[in-house]
Amino acid sequence: DAMTFQPLHWGIYRRLEDVTTWLLFFNELAKLGFSPQLLIHDGHYGIPIATSKYFPEITHQRCLVHMVRNVHKDIGITPKAPLAKQLQSLIYQLVKVQTSEDRVAWEIELHTYLEAFSVAESAGAPRTKAFLSLHTVLTNAYKRGELFAFLAHPGLPNNTNAIESQNKILRESLGRHRGMTLKQREAFVAWRLLFKSTDDLAVIRAHYKG
Numbered sequence: 001d002a003m004t005f006q007p008l009h010w011g012i013y014r015r016l017e018d019v020t021t022w023l024l025f026f027n028e029l030a031k032l033g034f035s036p037q038l039l040i041h042d043g044h045y046g047i048p049i050a051t052s053k054y055f056p057e058i059t060h061q062r063c064l065v066h067m068v069r070n071v072h073k074d075i076g077i078t079p080k081a082p083l084a085k086q087l088q089s090l091i092y093q094l095v096k097v098q099t100s101e102d103r104v105a106w107e108i109e110l111h112t113y114l115e116a117f118s119v120a121e122s123a124g125a126p127r128t129k130a131f132l133s134l135h136t137v138l139t140n141a142y143k144r145g146e147l148f149a150f151l152a153h154p155g156l157p158n159n160t161n162a163i164e165s166q167n168k169i170l171r172e173s174l175g176r177h178r179g180m181t182l183k184q185r186e187a188f189v190a191w192r193l194l195f196k197s198t199d200d201l202a203v204i205r206a207h208y209k210g
Helices: 019-031 046-054 064-075 082-094 100-122 129-143 161-175 182-197 201-209
Strands: 038-041 059-062
Touching (some): 019 046, 038 046, 046 059, 059 064, 064 082, 100 129
Parallel strands (some): 038 059
16 A cells, blocks of 8 residues: 555566466455555556556556656666657656746656657667667656556655565565575565564464464
8 A cells, every 4th residue: 555555465476577467466455345546567568458457547647656667677777869868868857847847847858858769769779679768668658658557646656665665674684584485485575575564363363364
């Protein structure tokens, strides 16, 4: 939950993260009676596909911290090409947007960048595949209204830091118990999340009996 930072539901799937994984997860969420209105996520391609099936009216907010990480991954910390530098600066500024006025100022910078991109495209300037990928991710997220949904919903974070911190704790805990079997690791994660989500002894006993 983005407001309470408590786990609402979790799933353990013996497969890599893909569309099927997210279809399974959101199907379970729907069966449990949840009807989320807002979703903050890292932009995995399977998430919008799955939510369009089970929660078509949901509002998406992209994690802006993940957007910054994508910059480092795709074009590095110190890009040399002027257009890449402009794109990097534009994405860095995303995390500083806190008000509607900030958004307007950012959008002005976006249009300036898009004009420069159009000129470079017309001139046939060379661009790397990674740069084009980052450009597409940013512009598509903007067109879909996924960058600033948090501004219309006070209290909604613009990042997934809360869940990422829990994931880090789980990874570190599992790393300290490398001798566990896969089944034991799954049970460990389930119990850790259960105790994080509730202190209701009745709920805990029911889970234990199950």
